Amino acid sequence: MTLTEFLSKEQRRFPKSTGNFTALFTDLVVAAKIVSKAVNHAGLISILGATGETNVQGEEVQKLDEHANEAFVTTMLCGGHLAGMASEEIEGVITIPAEYPKGGYLLLFDPLDGSSNIDVNISVGTIFSILKAPAKKGAVVIDDFLQPGTEQVCAGYVLYGSSTMLVYTTGHGVHGFTLDPTIGEFMLSHEDIRIPSKGTTYSINEGNSRNWHSNTADYIAKVKEDGTKARYVGSLVADFHRNLLKGGVFLYPGDKENPNGKLRLLYEANPLAFIVEAAGGASITATNGHDAERTLDVTPTGLHQRVSLIIGSTDNVEEAASFYNK
Ligand code: AHG
Ligand code: MN
Ligand code: MN
Numbered sequence: 001m002t003l004t005e006f007l008s009k010e011q012r013r014f015p016k017s018t019g020n021f022t023a024l025f026t027d028l029v030v031a032a033k034i035v036s037k038a039v040n041h042a043g044l045i046s047i048l049g050a051t052g053e054t055n056v057q058g059e060e061v062q063k064l065d066e067h068a069n070e071a072f073v074t075t076m077l078c079g080g081h082l083a084g085m086a087s088e089e090i091e092g093v094i095t096i097p098a099e100y101p102k103g104g105y106l107l108l109f110d111p112l113d114g115s116s117n118i119d120v121n122i123s124v125g126t127i128f129s130i131l132k133a134p135a136k137k138g139a140v141v142i143d144d145f146l147q148p149g150t151e152q153v154c155a156g157y158v159l160y161g162s163s164t165m166l167v168y169t170t171g172h173g174v175h176g177f178t179l180d181p182t183i184g185e186f187m188l189s190h191e192d193i194r195i196p197s198k199g200t201t202y203s204i205n206e207g208n209s210r211n212w213h214s215n216t217a218d219y220i221a222k223v224k225e226d227g228t229k230a231r232y233v234g235s236l237v238a239d240f241h242r243n244l245l246k247g248g249v250f251l252y253p254g255d256k257e258n259p260n261g262k263l264r265l266l267y268e269a270n271p272l273a274f275i276v277e278a279a280g281g282a283s284i285t286a287t288n289g290h291d292a293e294r295t296l297d298v299t300p301t302g303l304h305q306r307v308s309l310i311i312g313s314t315d316n317v318e319e320a321a322s323f324y325n326k
Pocket of ligand 2: 110112113114236268
């Protein structure tokens with residue numbers, strides 16, 4: 001079954017639906033294919049390396065970050081289904097120009113996740129989150145995007161790996177599609193993904209251990225004691241996808257140097273938290289190094305706010321939470 005057929009089957013489950021969401025998602029898939037093509041030819045089309053600029057995150061912008069951002073912004077701008085967008089690569093809100101119709105959704109995205117891995121041909125990804133735009137006149141503002149993760153109507157990611165996969169949820173199961181490059185269609189390959197309740201791998205950047213709070217250090221010591229295997233790609237989408245299929249836990253906790261960790265709430269933590277819960281897993285955020293709370297319940301305070309993220313199989317996340325609630 002193609003993604004197009006799957007989307008129309010899903011739409012038929014909601015007789016009152018207008019088709020706007022399906023059309024929005026179809027535009028998103030076009031952007032994903034454009035980025036997939038660039039990622040798969042990166043070494044041949046001088047798109048590797050850095051642009052020399054730094055983004056709002058204070059991070060060096062890679063050429064593929066910029067290309068991916070361009071692909072999503074230009075593909076999504078004129079479709080008439082969005083009231084606005086927010087991108088990891090853009091400081092403020094991306095409003096819809098007056099000459100284009102506006103729609104009822106907000107799109108937030110990390111156009112290229114895992115930028116440090118682009119030049120060495122390790123899997124990278126795109127992460128996206130869709131919210132309802134508040135019913136109001138006039139251009140959207142930052143506050144319109146600051147909705148808790150529970151408000152998401154859709155979340156997904158594209159993994160540009162050994163094959164290009166698109167995984168998404170609208171809260172009714174998590175479904176995976178693999179791009180068949182010979183026909184340019186995403187084909188249903190992983191219907192109704194369920195994350196194993198317990199996994200045997202943990203993912204964390206051990207290079208930060210000198211800055212870890214004692215609860216992180218104690219938890220990691222425990223998982224090592226238990227013989228849990230270490231797997232860390234350095235691309236959130238790749239680490240998350242492995243845990244989603246095989247079970248396991250990923251941590252990017254806050255530490256003494258970066259109290260809120262590194263990952264962004266609105267377009268990294270929240271979309272993946274929505275997906276993992278829809279697949280039967282769990283996601284918590286222990287912002288001040290303790291008092292773990294459900295990621296989806298966090299009230300956002302900024303477009304690019306960072307949060308600590310502990311996400312994956314329920315049993316593993318629950319065990320981790322017990323160290324953060326001490
Ligand atoms: P991005 O490339 O969008 O900035 O995201 C990179 C993130 C995420 O993909 C990954 O989990 C994390 O950075 C790795 O960070 P470290 O290199 O500090 O481990
Ligand atoms: Mn990212
Ligand atoms: Mn990014």
